Amino acid sequence: MGRRELDPRKELILKVVTDDYIESAEPVGSRTIARKYNLGLSPATIRNEMADLEESGYLKQPHVSAGRIPSQQGYRYYVDVLMSQQELSEEELNTIRSYFADRSRECESIFQQTVKILAQLTRYPSLMLGPTLKPAVFKHVQLIPLSAHELLVLIVADLGIIENKVISLDYPVAQADLDRISYLLNKKLRGQPFAKFKSSLFRELRDEMKADNGIFQEAVDLILKTLETRNKERIYLDGIINILDHPEFKEVEKFKLLMELMEEHDRLYRLLATRQRGIRITIGEENQEEAAQDCSLITANYEVGGQVVGTIGVLGPTRMDYAHVVAVVEFMAQKLSEFFSGV
Amino acid sequence: MGRRELDPRKELILKVVTDDYIESAEPVGSRTIARKYNLGLSPATIRNEMADLEESGYLKQPHVSAGRIPSQQGYRYYVDVLMSQQELSEEELNTIRSYFADRSRECESIFQQTVKILAQLTRYPSLMLGPTLKPAVFKHVQLIPLSAHELLVLIVADLGIIENKVISLDYPVAQADLDRISYLLNKKLRGQPFAKFKSSLFRELRDEMKADNGIFQEAVDLILKTLETRNKERIYLDGIINILDHPEFKEVEKFKLLMELMEEHDRLYRLLATRQRGIRITIGEENQEEAAQDCSLITANYEVGGQVVGTIGVLGPTRMDYAHVVAVVEFMAQKLSEFFSGV
DNA sequence: GCTTAGCACTCGCCTTTTGCGAGTGCTAAC
DNA sequence: GTTAGCACTCGCAAAAGGCGAGTGCTAAGC
Numbered sequence: 062m063g064r065r066e067l068d069p070r071k072e073l074i075l076k077v078v079t080d081d082y083i084e085s086a087e088p089v090g091s092r093t094i095a096r097k098y099n100l101g102l103s104p105a106t107i108r109n110e111m112a113d114l115e116e117s118g119y120l121k122q123p124h125v126s127a128g129r130i131p132s133q134q135g136y137r138y139y140v141d142v143l144m145s146q147q148e149l150s151e152e153e154l155n156t157i158r159s160y161f162a163d164r165s166r167e168c169e170s171i172f173q174q175t176v177k178i179l180a181q182l183t184r185y186p187s188l189m190l191g192p193t194l195k196p197a198v199f200k201h202v203q204l205i206p207l208s209a210h211e212l213l214v215l216i217v218a219d220l221g222i223i224e225n226k227v228i229s230l231d232y233p234v235a236q237a238d239l240d241r242i243s244y245l246l247n248k249k250l251r252g253q254p255f256a257k258f259k260s261s262l263f264r265e266l267r268d269e270m271k272a273d274n275g276i277f278q279e280a281v282d283l284i285l286k287t288l289e290t291r292n293k294e295r296i297y298l299d300g301i302i303n304i305l306d307h308p309e310f311k312e313v314e315k316f317k318l319l320m321e322l323m324e325e326h327d328r329l330y331r332l333l334a335t336r337q338r339g340i341r342i343t344i345g346e347e348n349q350e351e352a353a354q355d356c357s358l359i360t361a362n363y364e365v366g367g368q369v370v371g372t373i374g375v376l377g378p379t380r381m382d383y384a385h386v387v388a389v390v391e392f393m394a395q396k397l398s399e400f401f402s403g404v
Numbered sequence: 405m406g407r408r409e410l411d412p413r414k415e416l417i418l419k420v421v422t423d424d425y426i427e428s429a430e431p432v433g434s435r436t437i438a439r440k441y442n443l444g445l446s447p448a449t450i451r452n453e454m455a456d457l458e459e460s461g462y463l464k465q466p467h468v469s470a471g472r473i474p475s476q477q478g479y480r481y482y483v484d485v486l487m488s489q490q491e492l493s494e495e496e497l498n499t500i501r502s503y504f505a506d507r508s509r510e511c512e513s514i515f516q517q518t519v520k521i522l523a524q525l526t527r528y529p530s531l532m533l534g535p536t537l538k539p540a541v542f543k544h545v546q547l548i549p550l551s552a553h554e555l556l557v558l559i560v561a562d563l564g565i566i567e568n569k570v571i572s573l574d575y576p577v578a579q580a581d582l583d584r585i586s587y588l589l590n591k592k593l594r595g596q597p598f599a600k601f602k603s604s605l606f607r608e609l610r611d612e613m614k615a616d617n618g619i620f621q622e623a624v625d626l627i628l629k630t631l632e633t634r635n636k637e638r639i640y641l642d643g644i645i646n647i648l649d650h651p652e653f654k655e656v657e658k659f660k661l662l663m664e665l666m667e668e669h670d671r672l673y674r675l676l677a678t679r680q681r682g683i684r685i686t687i688g689e690e691n692q693e694e695a696a697q698d699c700s701l702i703t704a705n706y707e708v709g710g711q712v713v714g715t716i717g718v719l720g721p722t723r724m725d726y727a728h729v730v731a732v733v734e735f736m737a738q739k740l741s742e743f744f745s746g747v
Numbered sequence: 748g749c750t751t752a753g754c755a756c757t758c759g760c761c762t763t764t765t766g767c768g769a770g771t772g773c774t775a776a777c
Numbered sequence: 778g779t780t781a782g783c784a785c786t787c788g789c790a791a792a793a794g795g796c797g798a799g800t801g802c803t804a805a806g807c
Contacts, residue, residue: 090770103780108771126770126787201548205560213560215568217548223556223568302663305656313648313656320645433799446751451800469758469799 065142067119073100074110075119076143079131083380086308088128133345133379136357140342140383147384149392153182157393161400171221172297175373175397180300182389185377186323190333191295192363192370192401194255197222202246202284204239212239216284218255221401296326296333309355309378319376322352333372338362340391345379355379359386361394365401373397408485410462416443417453418462419486422474426723429651431471476688476722479700483685483726490727492735496525500736504743514564515640518716518740523643525732528720529666533676534638535706535713535744537598540565545589547582555582561598564744639669639676652698652721662719665695676715681705683734688722698722702729704737708744716740 067075077098081089091107094100100107111129114120119135122128131139149157160178172191179187201217207227212234216224301323310316322328332350335341343358353376360374373394375386410418420441424432434450437443443450454472457463462478465471474482492500503521515534522530544560550570555577559567644666653659665671675693678684686701696719703717716737718729 088770092770104770105780105782106778109779112772122771124787126768126785128770200550201556203546203548203558205544205546205558207543207560213544213566215546215548215558217550217556219550221570225558225566225568227564302660302667305660305663311656313654313659316656317645317648320648324645431799435799447799448751448753448801449749452750455801465800467757467759469756469797471799 067114067138070102071110071114071119072143074107075114075131075135075138078111078120078129079135079139079143082130083382086380088123088130090128093128130380133347136344136379136383137347140344144384144387147388149388153389154392156182157396161396172295173299175393176297176299179373179375179389179393180303182393183375183377183382183386184300184303184306185375185381185386186301186304186319187299188329188333188372188374188376189297190330190372190374191297192222192365194218194222196365196368196370197255199250199253199255202243202250204243206234206236206239209233214284296329298323298329304377307378307380309380315355318352319356322350328352332358333360333374335360335362335372336369338369340387342383342387357381357383359383359390361390363394363397363401365398370401410457410481413445414453414457414462415486417450418457418474418478418481421454421463421472422478422482422486425473426725429723431466431473433471436471473723476690479687479722479726480690483687487727487730490731492731496732497735499525500739504739515638516642518736519640519642522716522718522732522736523646525736526718526720526725526729527643527646527649528718528724528729529644529647529662530642531672531676531715531717531719532640533673533715533717534640535565535708537561537565539708539711539713540598542593542596542598545586545593547586549577549579549582552576562744639672641666641672647720650721650723652723658698661695662699665693671695675701676703676717678703678705678715679712681712683730685726685730700724700726702726702733704733706737706740706744708741713744 065072074094077094077100078089081093081097091104091111094107095102095104111120114135115122115129118132119138120129121132121135123130156178160174172189176187176189179189197218199216199218201215203215203217205213205215207213210230210233212228212230214226214228216222218224301320304310304319305316310319328350332348332353339361341358341360343360345357346354348354348356348358355378356376357379358374358376359381360372362369362372364370373390375381375390377386408415417437420437420443421432424436424440434447434454437450438445438447454463457478458465458472461475462481463472464475464478466473499521503517515532519530519532522532540561542559542561544558546556546558546560548556548558550556553573553576555571555573557569557571559565561567644663647653647662648659653662671693675691675696682704684701684703686703688700689697691697691699691701698721699719700722701717701719702724703715705712705715707713716733718724718733720729
């Protein structure tokens with residue numbers, strides 16, 4: 062990341078153009094730069110430099126008599142090389158810190174609130190992928206009869222993961238059987254990371270409880286299915302509305318495309334899922350997802366015990382405030398990791 | 405409902421204007437009516453009638469050289485008197501029936517899927533207020549230790565209500581204590597409707613378990629708090645995006661207002677909450693909520709054991725397809741009642 | 748007396764025109 | 778290498794024009 066391919070003055074101009082465009086959403090002209098930024102250069106000189114930058118692909122013109130805006134390549138260079146690291150304000154730091162300081166809350170809402178804070182601080186739509194089960198440690202399973210033919214299965218793991226599901230049975234089950242199964246499952250599984258689950262453990266268990274094959278099978282299936290499907294469903298969203306503050310989305314059609322994306326969680330999952338560590342910035346068409354190709358996505362992973370378990374991300378127009386969002390996302394991810402490790 | 409204040413021909417014209425406007429979203433002119441609907445009347449006659457209808461407040465003109473559109477009063481008359489009852493198509497009936505036929509699903513998703521179906525069938529944003537706890541019957545409470553200082557409280561009731569919350573304790577608790585408390589709570593409460601809960605029951609219980617005051621108090625508080633707060637949070641939404649298909653919302657600002665409303669669940673709660681039985685249609689400014697004043701809302705309650713427990717609703721432009729939505733909402737509410745009564 | 752043909756009139760909207768201004772590239776001078 | 782000057786481009790916003798759908802009114806017809 063970050064080969065310096067441009068000479069310092071071109072870099073300066075690219076940076077100024079990008080910064081200004083991010084702020085104003087208007088193409089930036091040579092004259093504006095000369096007046097506003099006191100670079101000691103005349104508009105004509107800046108024009109020449111900008112023409113060069115356009116030729117080498119860093120800038121582009123929406124039309125011939127307009128100013129320049131960064132191209133995708135320009136944003137990439139800006140993000141990799143030019144962008145100045147931004148400190149969060151005291152206020153922002155406090156918002157995040159005090160949020161994580163308070164540990165008592167309902168489980169689901171940890172995630173929902175995290176994206177809410179993220180959206181509030183960045184003023185962009187924010188996303189979160191809840192923690193994977195794989196590195197989580199199994200804590201508890203409970204089988205609770207609801208009626209003669211219905212059973213509530215409750216699975217608890219660490220990282221605030223609580224899963225419940227009602228299953229229907231074809232035959233009635235006695236409380237005693239349920240207790241025995243619960244007891245055995247808990248005894249065997251408690252403290253085990255889900256990653257180890259797969260088959261061997263269950264085969265072993267099954268041998269111990271031939272009699273209850275039916276319910277046992279169902280319970281095991283459920284646990285395995287939970288393991289598999291959990292990820293795709295665990296996407297949290299907030300602040301979609303923020304996108305409407307940006308002129309890029311003043312036409313309803315543009316917005317609608319994005320909104321459709323937001324409603325399809327498996328597409329979002331593909332967007333977010335990555336095992337890559339650290340901050341990841343995807344700009345415009347670097348994005349696989351078509352609907353997001355005039356957007357940029359900034360994500361960071363959060364970890365537990367040194368292992369990546371989930372992702373948070375912020376989606377904005379390509380003309381987004383990269384420096385600020387990177388700072389927020391980075392800090393949030395770090396605090397989130399600390400939070401889960403502390404639980 | 406439904407005094408016939410207008411003579412038959414005026415009613416006919418009001419109905420035709422409203423139907424046509426609902427379909428086309430364009431002001432309806434006398435000529436269009438004459439040509440399209442074969443009423444045996446000339447445009448001039450229709451013009452005269454329309455002028456009368458305008459004077460008495462049932463129609464209005466967006467501007468002087470345009471056709472007529474229904475006023476709020478016009479819609480009200482249409483809805484109360486003129487609207488023809490619509491049958492659902494076989495396909496629609498099947499969608500709903502087959503949805504309710506399948507009973508095995510995760511609890512939360514019952515509600516989420518219900519609004520999804522509703523949105524899909526009506527093509528408007530759809531809302532649902534999950535069932536109140538009050539008439540629900542307590543089934544089970546379980547206290548599960550997560551760590552030395554954390555406790556998962558699981559409350560199960562009928563109507564598919566499952567609530568869980570993690571609470572932090574200042575002091576460690578022994579498994580044996582938890583089991584005893586769980587046992588006592590369950591023994592006393594199982595089968596009781598929440599409506600009876602309030603104080604007497606708990607006072608009685610408290611006397612029986614002086615020793616465990618601390619955790620017991622917390623558990624009871626939690627149950628009571630769940631009782632209180634549950635309603636406001638249990639709002640389900642789907643198909644917000646559908647509103648963008650209507651020309652009324654082509655300006656982003658209009659849409660944004662509505663979207664903000666959708667994100668504030670307590671405002672939605674106020675919109676939906678009602679104990680009134682049967683179909684309720686709120687048109688335009690009849691609506692308390694300012695952001696929804698160029699919308700109409702159609703709601704119906706669903707019941708369990710003859711008691712209203714929740715609401716489903718559809719929000720659309722005032723120019724919405726009342727007849728169809730009423731048919732869908734009515735049928736859905738009925739099936740939903742049957743579903744819960746069957747559980 | 749209700750209905751309807753005819754007609755003048757209104758006015759939103761769409762298209763075209765016009766003018767402005769921001770911005771450019773090029774050239775020539777510094 | 779830098780910059781002043783200048784002709785040129787072109788999007789955009791405001792103004793102008795024309796169209797057409799629709800109206801209200803009047804007078805004639807059933």
